[in-house]
Amino acid sequence: MIGRLIPHPRLSMVLVSLWLLLGNSVSLGQVLLGIALGLAIGLAASSTLPAIPVVRSPLKAASYLMLVLRDIVVANLEVARLVVGPLARLRPRVVAVPLDSDEPVVAAVLAATVTLTPGTVSVDLDVGARVLTVHVLNAADDQSVIDGIKSRYEARLKEIFQC
Secondary structure (H helix, E strand, O other): OHHHHOOOHHHHHHHHHHHHHHHOOOOHHHHHHHHHHHHHHHHHHOOOOOOOOOOOOHHHHHHHHHHHHHHHHHHHHHHHHHHHOOHHHOOOEEEEEEOOOOOHHHHHHHHHHHHHOOOEEEEEEEOOOOEEEEEEOOOOOHHHHHHHHHHHHHHHHHHHHOO
């Protein structure tokens, strides 16, 4: 019964929290309106959202988050160094990265991770074909980009979600 009323409880909780944060008010009316919106949007989105896999290894997920945060800082410094230097040094590429997982949420988290890291951006994600297309600001060759994304991020995500 509750599963049908609240098909995506985490989504509903996030929406309620965002509503209260953006509204900058925790009055009874705002809380009730936030709950109503969170439930309504969760119900409306239930037919379009894929099943979200369970995080099987929270410690590995925390480790992944720390890795991504570290990579963001390091990539910011690297991009700053590249942009300040001569532009002829840049070797931009568009690389098709073959994915091992056909899990849409894992692919989406991988695409988001790539986009969050300065110097790279996910251009296209084709879950059916299992290909993530990435634009890289500076790369020696396609294979080094593919190997880096697969070993550094995709392998860890597969461990976290065990897929």
